[in-house]
């Protein structure tokens with residue numbers, strides 16, 4: 001008979017594994033709140049990958065060349081793949097992908113606020129790659145060391161592709177900047193619109209982020225929102241200089257003492273509005289996702305029917321089919 005392990009011992013073991021920088025795996029005991037936090041975070045991350053295909057998808061049919069169209073298609077497909085790895089990682093925690101999708105389209109689970117902004121010109125495709133995928137990399141590289149094994153492993157693969165996304169965005173912008181005056185203005189306009197929303201991708205300031213401490217203790221999160229935001233700004237300012245664009249922040253200046261860039265405060269009331277559904281494209285994004293989900297119902301039904309058929313075949317011939325075979329033999333077939 002198996003011995004029952006006291007809860008205290010299980011919790012000690014969990015704490016010891018986390019403290020030793022080892023990974024918690026799906027069959028291991030974990031505190032309920034750890035599981036719930038991970039489900040919420042991974043689902044939100046998966047939803048962001050899937051919804052994130054929409055703003056750029058808006059330009060697939062209007063990409064200016066075959067080459068740009070092929071690159072953009074490949075990127076959008078990568079994002080779909082990221083969503084799938086992440087839904088699979090969430091499922092190891094005992095939730096179902098269908099249930100998570102339902103929560104997304106009914107507004108009970110969120111996705112990154114950045115995808116509620118419109119893509120007005122093709123320069124937005126470049127700026128999304130450079131700034132949005134760039135911010136995603138800052139956020140996600142530390143997640144490769146997250147204490148939950150399936151999430152950490154999914155992130156390793158995702159981060160490799162994100163760095164390709166960032167480079168393709170930067171390369172597109174470099175090309176536009178070498179072009180006409182109108183193209184350079186188009187890039188600057190896109191940077192002006194995306195800069196602040198990109199900074200908001202790191203979430204509220206540390207003072208307003210009550211769950212950070214616990215996530216850091218569990219080694220899900222490795223750095224605070226403000227720390228990651230500073231890291232992003234430090235990485236991006238020299239890239240903006242090289243590109244020849246101005247970042248729309250009059251308070252941006254080098255801090256000799258700290259060895260980093262000081263920058264202005266994002267408009268947090270805007271972040272709150274967008275998170276609560278009042279961004280420029282929230283309704284449109286969710287509606288599009290709902291329609292795509294409904295349009296895909298026949299694929300899911302066909303897959304279930306096929307799986308049932310294969311299972312029935314594997315279970316051996318049924319009485320009815322045996323009877324048919326006997327009849328066929330008697331008829332000399």
Ligand SMILES: [Fe+2]
Nearest residue numbers: 049078079082
């Ligand atoms: Fe992605």
Ligand SMILES: [Fe+2]
Nearest residue numbers: 079133162165
């Ligand atoms: Fe990406």
